[in-house]
Amino acid sequence: MKFSLASLAAQALRGHKDWPEQWRSAEPKPAYDVIIIGAGGHGLATAYYMAKEHGVTNIAVLEKGWLGGGNTGRNTTIVRSNYLWPASEAIYGHAHALWPGLSQELNYNVMYSPRGVLMLAHNLHDEQTFRRHVYANRLAGIPNEWLTPEEAKDVCPILNIDPGIRYPVRGAAFQSTGGTARHDAVAWGYARGASARGVDIIQNCEVKAITRDASGAVSGVETSKGPISARKIGVVAAGHTSVVMAMAGLRMPLESYPLQALVSEPLKPVMPCVVMSNAVHAYMSQSDKGELVIGAGTDAYISYSQTGGPHIAVSTLEAIVEMFPITSRLKMLRNWGGIVDTTPDRSPILSKTPVPGLFVNCGWGTGGFKATPGSGHVFAHLVATGEPNAIAAPFSLDRFRTGALVNEAAAAAVAH
Ligand SMILES: Cc1cc2nc3c(=O)[nH]c(=O)nc-3n(C[C@H](O)[C@H](O)[C@H](O)COP(=O)(O)OP(=O)(O)OC[C@H]3O[C@@H](n4cnc5c(N)ncnc54)[C@H](O)[C@@H]3O)c2cc1C
Structure with a gap:
């Protein structure tokens, strides 16, 4: 069979009946x-x-x-799996099971560090909620335990457990297998x-x-x-x-909100675990470089600004200083935001x-x-x-x- 150049070009565009099947497709193959x-x-x-x-x-x-x-x-960079409902325990638990082997799997050091996550309870509602989590997690085989304020301070010695402070620590839920990884x-x-x-x-x-x-x-x-x-x-x-x-x-x-974080100047090791306070939405851990990594709350309004309101950072730092008094004279090095999308x-x-x-x-x-x-x-x-x-x-x-x-x-x- 003979083809002119013009017909060859036209047939190339739509395919020819005598051409092998894989050449004849009328639609070009997706990239x-x-x-x-x-x-x-x-x-x-x-x-x-x-x-x-x-x-x-x-x-x-x-x-x-x-x-x-x-x-x-x-x-x-907080990593944990102590969620309440079975569906959440399954998805976060699945992820949690993959973290320990991830550096090996990828042949890339993701610096996974299961140093423990302490979630502070400041009021009766916090305490009831976290105790419920502890029981639900244990039933699901997820490590989580209830600690008294003194036990929490044993885990994190810089924690202020003075009952007179604005956010007194009534106790804490502790997931010993939680921690951090290098994002x-x-x-x-x-x-x-x-x-x-x-x-x-x-x-x-x-x-x-x-x-x-x-x-x-x-x-x-x-x-x-x-x-x-x-x-x-x-x-x-x-x-x-x-x-x-x-x-x-x-x-x-979905709604999209700015969420922000800060890091301090680097310090010698002072913080052996992650500490979270959901009630005030302030939490802290220490990176391997020595910086204290501090998370703040979301802005109250939806936005794509990728930075958070300064007043949110200020109220977070007020709470951090009260919970960890040794931070009161630290300088903050960087502050940034991201945009998170949340479902109902x-x-x-x-x-x-x-x-x-x-x-x-x-x-x-x-x-x-x-x-x-x-x-x-x-x-x-x-x-x-x-x-x-x-x-x-x-x-x-x-x-x-x-x-x-x-x-x-x-x-x-x-x-x-
Ligand atoms: C300050 C802060 C602290 C947080 N702390 C924690 C924590 O401690 N622990 C925890 O578990 N989670 C935390 N999160 C949440 C966590 O970061 C996110 O849930 C997670 O990283 C989402 O990952 P992702 O890959 O889905 O999204 P992303 O990493 O945001 O990736 C989405 C990508 O899509 C790209 N994109 C968007 N639109 C387009 C487009 N039109 N075309 C092409 N590309 C596009 C974006 O540029 C972006 O790179 C925190 C988030 C923030 C902001």
């Missing part, structure tokens, strides 16, 4: 099997586990800024592992639109670097999920959506860093197979229609 929007820890972990456990390597992770520059590189190392470790398996990570590439084919299924994205086609899209764009999902015509049950039931969303081929992972609020390995692991399964596994199933978007909420907000009053 990628999967696009992940957002190169934070969760997006990169998703790509890593999809490549490693599901053999899907034709993946692009698109990031509007730089790798890990969102909440992943801005958080206060940017987690992003880089997953990025390197995914990249080694063939995943493309494209920075400075902001997704501007989600495109769909005639059937309504996703067909790709428009970006600041041009269009990119794909069969499936996973949105993992914490803080900006509503903006991205609106590109596919979906309205999300303060639990994440790991879900397929009404748009075929579109999946979403979001809603981790102020506490998603600790979930990074587990979240990526189960979301990879969801995107690869199209169905959630047993751990992810309770976190579908559908729960806001059926009412089967996982209400960590009312029951747990947890912060990070």
Whole structure:
């Protein structure tokens, strides 16, 4: 059979009946099997586990800024799993089980340090709530114990347990297996592992639109670097999920808030564990560099400002100085903010959506860093197979229609 150049070009565009099947497709093959929007820890972990456990390597992770520059590189690194409800215990417990082996798995030191997390109770409500957590966690096999103020001070000697202070310590819940990990190392470790398996990570590439084919299924994205086609899209764009999902015509049950943190000048080791105070929303740990890492509360108003109100930092520091008097003359070195997205039931969303081929992972609020390995692991399964596994199933978007909420907000009053 002979072809003129012109007919060859025309046939190349639409395919020729005599050509082998794989050449004849009328539709051009999408550039990628999967696009992940957002190169934070969760997006990169998703790509890593999809490549490693599901053999899907034709993946692009698109990031509007730089790798890990969102909440992943801005958080206060607390890792724990002492949540109340079975669904939460399962997802955070799954992540918690992956942390100890993560440096080995990624061949990258994520500096996981299970130094213990102390959650202070300042009033009767705190005490009742945390005791309930202790009992629920023990039933689920999660280490958590109730400590008296004196026992809490044994764990953290710089803690002020004077009953006359503004936020007196009535006791504390202690998860000895909780702790910290190095946040940017987690992003880089997953990025390197995914990249080694063939995943493309494209920075400075902001997704501007989600495109769909005639059937309504996703067909790709428009970006600041041009269009990119794909069969499936996973949105993992914490803080900006509503903006991205609106590109596919979906309205999300989310609100975005600034959340901020500070670090002090470096000190010799003074703080052997993490101490959290949910009632005042101030908490502190010490990094390996010696800086005291201090977390503040969210702003009261929704915003995308990526910085927090100065008054929030001030009230946090007032509480920190009272709880840890040795900090009163410390200088603060840096202060920054991130944008977290929260759901009405303060639990994440790991879900397929009404748009075929579109999946979403979001809603981790102020506490998603600790979930990074587990979240990526189960979301990879969801995107690869199209169905959630047993751990992810309770976190579908559908729960806001059926009412089967996982209400960590009312029951747990947890912060990070
Ligand atoms: C100050 C602070 C303290 C915190 N402390 C803790 C803690 O101690 N423990 C804990 O467990 N959690 C904590 N968190 C929460 C935790 O950081 C987040 O839940 C978690 O990091 C979310 O990870 P992620 O990968 O989903 O999101 P991110 O790391 O935010 O990644 C999402 C990425 O999507 C990108 N993106 C957004 N829109 C687009 C677009 N249109 N196109 C391309 N890319 C896009 C963003 O640039 C970003 O890099 C804290 C958060 C903050 C801000």
